[in-house]
Amino acid sequence: MTWTLPQPMLTAPVTSPDLPPGAAGEPKWDGYRAQLAHYPGGRVLLRSRQGTDMTTAFPEVREAALAQLPEDTGLDGELVVWESGRLAFERLQQRLARRRGAGAIAAAQTWPAHLVVFDLVRLEGTDLTPRPYSDRRAALEDLFASQGLTAPFTLCPSTTDPATARAWLEWTAAGLEGLCFKRLSEPYRGGARAWAKYKVRATEDAIVGAVTGPPAAPRTLLLGRYDGAGVLRYTGRTTSLARAVTRSLEGVLLPTTGGHSWAGRTFTASWGSRDVLDVTLVDPQLVVEVSVDVARDAAGRWRHPVGLHRTRPDLSAESVPPFGA
Incomplete structure (x- = not known):
């Protein structure tokens, strides 16, 4: 050579x-x-x-x-x-x-x-x-x-x-x-x-199902959408939130009080990673609009971290498109 x-x-x-x-x-x-x-x-x-x-x-x-x-x-x-x-x-x-x-x-x-x-x-x-x-x-x-x-x-x-x-x-x-x-x-x-x-990037709606960091001051948001059986399916995680965004979420994300589709589940830092995240489940009610690219895995999840565009308190979780859409 x-x-x-x-x-x-x-x-x-x-x-x-x-x-x-x-x-x-x-x-x-x-x-x-x-x-x-x-x-x-x-x-x-x-x-x-x-x-x-x-x-x-x-x-x-x-x-x-x-x-x-x-x-x-x-x-x-x-x-x-x-x-x-x-x-x-x-x-x-x-x-x-x-x-x-x-x-x-x-x-x-x-x-x-x-x-x-x-x-x-x-x-x-x-x-x-x-x-x-x-x-x-x-x-x-x-x-x-x-x-x-x-x-x-x-x-x-x-x-x-x-x-x-x-x-x-x-x-x-x-x-x-x-x-x-x-x-x-x-x-x-x-x-x-x-x-x-x-x-290519687009904005899509998703439901906040968990966070890293405390719910009163989250560092990232874990997102999901409901499937046809009413199960919240994980779709991806946001990049780190800006401090101003974190402050705006104070009191908005509440810990889950009942059954949660993600109870007992572990999440990793990225697709293919073995580093387990420390997450807190929250009541899956807050809808957010996120900026995403087109890369998805076989299950339909966003393969790359997504950017938070804005919160959508005007939308209900039921109005978000179903998982896989």
Whole structure:
């Protein structure tokens, strides 16, 4: 091995979905950022954004790299799993939990992954990172065409047409998180937040079922919605509340006095975390409006923390849409 993959080039958030002049737009996928290297001599490395070696967890990607990619080549992209008409992020987590041997092979057969490739950092020994995005993109498209790359490799769409980029936002129901914007003239700058990312967000109503911290001064709110059987189902947790918001909730959130759907349940700090939260159940009456993105797990819960937009004392818990809506 005579070279190493560059650090991933990163994104900075923007508030507008409009494609900037002199930039290309790409869909932002709900998956794992992944870089792939096929070294001389047949060694393959698939690593995460944090540098974790994921090669053995995705044997189908390794085998495809050996069979389809030229040696001394490096790709950048997003690992995704498609299931039941949506991108299933939780399946990727399950794939990583079965990262070796027979378990990894069985998981690959059950939940096959695709690498959606959006950049080419090295091609048959030539470092492409100093070249502008437009040149790297042309080389990537040529690589797919000349090598006939097939699944699990998928070429990420790219456009310089603002209307086309806007139309991609209609894919959010299938797990598209938003758009990435990349300047056509920019080289690949590993570690730099030079790409832009627009994330689709919306506001939705939910019911406060528990809090971290004391109810009189909560730090975060745990949210739910009722299902068809009248059971309050957990949907997600807010980010830390601002001090002014905390003060406004004093006396509003009351400890539960009767049966609560979450009695005896434990909650973790984040999706996939093992850190158990210290929560206090409250009477599930307060409705809040929260800002959410489109990423959900298989159960329909918001996968990322949500932002409190405002309280809705004018709404009843019964008026909130049912769980899964």
